[in-house]
Amino acid sequence: MSSTRFAGFDLERELRTRWVRWTLLVWVGIAAWYVWQRWGLINALALSDTDDNMRMMQVRGLLAGQDWYDLRQYRLSPPNGLDIHWSRLVDLPIAALILIVQPFTGTAMAERLAAGIAPLFPLAVTMLAMGAAVRRLIAPAAWPLAVLILMGCTATMAQFVPLRIDHHGWQLAFLALAVMGIADPQRTRGGLTVGLASAGSLTIGLELLPFCAMAGAIVALRWVWDRDEMPRMRAYGLSLAGGSSAGFVLFASNANYAMRCDALTPVWLSVMVVAGALLVVLSLLNPANRLVRLGVAAAAGGIVVGGFAGLFPQCLQRPEGVSDELANTWLNNVREARPIYKHSFTMAFPMAVLPVIGIIGAGFAAWRAKTADTLVAWVAIGLFTAFAGAMLLWQVRAGPAAQLLAVPGSAWLAWTIVPWFLRQRWMLVRVLGSVAAFLLVSGLFAGFVVKYLPVSDPPSKYRSTVSRANNRCASASGMRMLDRTLPPSTLFTHVDLGPRLIVMTRHKGIAGPYHRNERAILDVHHGFTGKPEAFRGIAQRYGAQYLLVCPNMAETTVYRAREKDGFYGQLAKGKVPDWLEPVPLPKGAPYRLWRIRYDRP
The missing domain is CATH 3.40.50 (Rossmann fold)
Known part of the structure; x- marks a missing residue:
């Protein structure tokens, strides 16, 4: 990208050196627009999802004096209440906003404002993390592409809109931090980032456990391939074990001290601590031979998997641990737990397009990589994106994460293809070609195209x-x-x-x-x-x-x-x-x- 100056303003220099400031300014603009657009819903406290409503009740209980480690909801299933398997971590920003605003607006309005503003905090983290990843993988001035493409990830952005106060936005923010760590050329810092991000996500809930496991596998495989990756793996192992332990001590509810499989309980805490410790041991051994490294890594994985199966056989089935009757009556009917191919084409196609583009982009970026470190980083991102795409075949709830992970590959395609059109001689080609190219590589075209494809969804009268x-x-x-x-x-x-x-x-x-x-x-x-x-x-x-x-x-x-x-x-x-x-x-x-x-x- 050539330097562009406007009356002494060096755009390229600003993008390269002050990207955090500009990202936060963009975030402020997006946040203000979201709040303005949805003010009527915010003012009505229109929490549309059951989990968002329950999150508000958890925060109310905390502010009313309910014990930090007691997450039972006493206004359901009286007189004993319902056991909620969450942690207090996500409650903190909502509660803090209420306490800050309450003296000026009263409790009711403070709750509404907190519900409207709190989901925008993880969006800021996500924008910064994806911007940092793209800067490291592509070029220092490429981060605006990550922000633009992220804004078009409809499934992902739905988790950051006002009133979406449940934990999904923060888990996506931690996933973005993991991507940032994977892309980090500074190995120790990158390993610490991935480990702490995984621990934070697991402290909130297990929804992204497969993605955390994949991030750990990528760190280990990088070490298998390149012995110099040892500092990244060691830092990852230490931060995963330490971060998970801290998350359990600080945020695990009283009920989560039982040997359950659906949250960060002693079951999963032991898995994370043992896995982290084994990775640290492998980093200390650090064999010179690649095949030996592969063998000891496989042995460590076998110890973790075998120990888990032997000590916690109850967790080899579905982690919720529900009866067949409840599964058939309720859990199997949850729409987001179904694979993507069991949903309507008009919903599935736009969700799946960007992950495919991201895989293609990461593949070409790896092929065109100029250094060995960049090649390995893009292969890691490609594996992560491909894994996320495959997860859609299991449950459509993986859609927000799959779209998020596709951003770096999509941004590389935009960085490579759009400038080619801008260099063409004919203005029509420069304008229409670059716009069409961006719409294509960002996946934004899917939302427009699907309206005109000859597909038929089930009749809508009943659904309406x-x-x-x-x-x-x-x-x-x-x-x-x-x-x-x-x-x-x-x-x-x-x-x-x-x-x-x-x-x-x-x-x-x-x-x-x-x-x-x-x-x-x-x-x-x-x-x-x-x-x-x-x-x-x-x-x-x-x-x-x-x-x-x-x-x-x-x-x-x-x-x-x-x-x-x-x-x-x-x-x-x-x-x-x-x-x-x-x-x-x-x-x-x-x-x-x-x-x-x-x-x-």
């Missing part, structure tokens, strides 16, 4: 009915209606409505969509799908005073599919037992509400 019911029943106005109608009570309602109910009202619910609470989830499903006479016994165990139903909500389709003539099926047909006393609601209310009379036969 369900979507309308989901939105209306979770709306702030609907929830305020419930608060005005009833004194603080325990409402027997749908699993997916539970977290929203307790955030927006003074009421208690029965269950939320969290796998450790199998009994509460199954009790709700049994209550709605079983015989009407069995419902009251289930409801009475939780002290439920009212029955709240949201007709046509997505969850109700599961009730009908399992048992058309069950309790919910009969309610939907207007067959209401005498012991349910209708509670009048304003005209147009999205709910049906009854008082449960236990004194009637």
Whole structure:
């Protein structure tokens, strides 16, 4: 890139030397636009995801004096509450924002502002980390391409928008830091970055555990290939073991001291400590022969895998540890847990395009690498991106990570191809060619093209009915209606409505969509799908005073599919037992509400 000056302003110098400042300025602009665009939703505290609602309740509990290591949610499944398997790490920035703003705005507005602003912090980390990775891999002035391409990663950016306060944004930020560490030519610093980023991600949750494992495998394979990579591997092993230990001590809840498989418990802590220690031992040995290094690395991997299988056989199945009944009733119906090929083409195609482009870009970058270190770094990035793409064939929830990992390869293609068009003689070729090239290598074309491809998705009328019911029943106005109608009570309602109910009202619910609470989830499903006479016994165990139903909500389709003539099926047909006393609601209310009379036969 040639130097470009405007009235004494050296653009190339600014991009090369003051990139952090400019990245943060771009982030401020994006953050301001996001907050302005979504202010109506922020002001209504329109937390659309159950996990975002539960995260707000976790923060409220912390600020109200709930013990740091007690993450039970006591307003669901009364009287004992529900065990939530998360950590407090993600609660901290949200709680800090509330405490800072609260004296000026009051608690309610402070919560809204915190929910709107907190998701933008991990976006800043991600932008800086990906910018640093691209600077190291391509050129010091190439970082704007990483930012531009990241902005077009729709699945990734969806995790950073205002109100998306759950942990996914921070896990993606840690993944971006791992990429930055892999691309770092300073081996010790790079290893420390990858190890600490992996430990931070695991402290939050295990969703990106396969990506953390792949990052560790890449560090080890680099050492196998090049003995001089020993400092990176040693630093990675020390920081992984130490960071995971610190994360466990500081953030593991009381419930996570059990030998569970779904969080950073003693099970996974021991795996990380042993794996890190073995890598440190290998770095001390550091055999000169490449085949010997491969052999001892394979032996270390065998020790970790074999020990895990022998000591924790309960974790060889799905980590949630749920029964077949709960899996079939609920967990297997979670859309994001399905592979990408089981989703509609209009959703899958734009999500999958960029990872493919990223793999191609990393491959060409490795082929064109001018130094051995750059070659190894691009091969590592290519392997990481290919792994992420393959993960889409397992679960579509890997989409945000897969798009993020594709950014360096895509940026290399843009850095290489777009300037070629800009050097052409004809203006039309320079303008249209460069724009078309960027749209192609950034994957942005997919969102436009998919609208005109001859594909047909399932009819949308049914989906729109369900979507309308989901939105209306979770709306702030609907929830305020419930608060005005009833004194603080325990409402027997749908699993997916539970977290929203307790955030927006003074009421208690029965269950939320969290796998450790199998009994509460199954009790709700049994209550709605079983015989009407069995419902009251289930409801009475939780002290439920009212029955709240949201007709046509997505969850109700599961009730009908399992048992058309069950309790919910009969309610939907207007067959209401005498012991349910209708509670009048304003005209147009999205709910049906009854008082449960236990004194009637």
